[in-house]
Amino acid sequence: MGDGGPRGDGPRPAADLTVSSPTPPGVGYTGQVKPEHKTSSLNRLKTVRGHLDAVIRMVEEEQYCPDIMKQVSALEGSLEGVNRVLLQNHIETCVLEHVEAGRSEQVVDELMETLRYTPTKGTR
Numbered sequence: 001m002g003d004g005g006p007r008g009d010g011p012r013p014a015a016d017l018t019v020s021s022p023t024p025p026g027v028g029y030t031g032q033v034k035p036e037h038k039t040s041s042l043n044r045l046k047t048v049r050g051h052l053d054a055v056i057r058m059v060e061e062e063q064y065c066p067d068i069m070k071q072v073s074a075l076e077g078s079l080e081g082v083n084r085v086l087l088q089n090h091i092e093t094c095v096l097e098h099v100e101a102g103r104s105e106q107v108v109d110e111l112m113e114t115l116r117y118t119p120t121k122g123t124r
C-alpha cells in the first residue's frame, strides 16, 4: 500500500492519515493493497482497539501496575504485527512494481527508511 507521500495519477486512499513520507518525490504509488493483507491488517487493528479499551479500563480501575504493563507490552507486539503485514504487502506490491519499472535506486532508499518502522523481533 502507498505511504501517503506525493504520488502520481494512481487512485488514492479515502483518508490519508500519514504525516510524513520517506518516499522520494516523483516515485509515485498506486495505493494497492492485497485483499488478504487488508483483511489481516484490519482484523489485527480492530483486535488492538478492543484490547486497548480493556487496558484503559485497567488504568481507570487502578489495577496492579505490572499487570497493566504486561498488557501494554502485548499491545505493542500486536501493533508490530500490523506493521509486519504492511511491510509484506509493500514489498509484494509497491516495491516489486518500482523495481520492474526500473526505479530500483529510489525504492531501495525508501525501503531503508521503511525498515525503521518495522518490528525488530522475530515473526509472530
Ligand SMILES: [Cu+2]
Pocket (backbone or CB within 6 Å): 001, 002, 003, 089, 090, 091, 093, 094, 095
Ligand atoms: Cu506499499
